[in-house]
Amino acid sequence: MDDGPAEATAVAPPPRYTVVTLFPDLIRSYVAEGVVGRAVKRGLAVVDTVDPRDHTTDRYRSVDDVPFGGGAGMVMKPGPVARAIESAGPAARRVLVTPSGRLFSQADAVAFSRLDSLVLVCGRYEGIDQRVCDTLIDDEISIGDYVLSGGELAALVVIDATLRLLPGVLGNAESAQHESFSDGLLEHPHYTRPATWRDLPVPPVLLSGHHARIEAWRRQASLRRTARVRPDLLASAALTDAERQDLLDGTSSHEETD
Ligand SMILES: C[S@@+](CC[C@H](N)C(=O)[O-])C[C@H]1O[C@@H](n2cnc3c(N)ncnc32)[C@H](O)[C@@H]1O
16 A cells, blocks of 8 residues: 655744843843853744834834822833734743742743743833733743842743753753752752862862762752751752751751861
């Protein structure tokens, strides 16, 4: 029987990250450099921007107006930003970056890295008319308990943390697996040559060539650092009974480099 012409293998398009912003150059300059820049150049992801100002209808191209009810500052008008979001087409998730959102985490970056498209909406002024948030936004994310003057840095934080998890982006496939938060803990300290610098030697075990002992030292250093700096993370980290007991016994108060 004739099999007919070979079927073309469908190649999925790379994930697309669209940033809705009044300052597209801020996004473009960042995504041209470093790990993100290389990934974009290699076609592993697409990052593009939409400017609400290009979706205004008045001769002044105005994107903000005074708040109903009075008060300081201006508010982003619903029309231009809504049309900008819609011009990006359907997306797996539309995310508003805002100090009122839930805190962004490594788990979110992992979840976002599995989506084929993400629209990130950046506010300026006092923020965006709530009706846009209520009707066009799926998720609201904050990058920390402080107020920035615009959402672009937050959108870039989300893009950077997400994009570096895409297959093929990091040179060493393991390097994202052993970083801080990947196992719920902060990462162990790193050292490179020279072995002694300003009279400070690196921990001797790292020069031993004994892989099991090095791994054990790194695990312990990671636990101690987490206990000292971010004890809140330990509650949900995957620890053995012995590790939990060590932390209860106070081992965790030692410096991680001993
Ligand atoms: C000056 S801020 C608005 C702050 C807002 N009036 C408030 O008090 O929550 C302007 C924009 O910056 C962005 N932004 C500021 N801080 C942020 C944060 N911690 N995380 C994410 N986005 C933030 C948001 O897009 C926000 O709409």
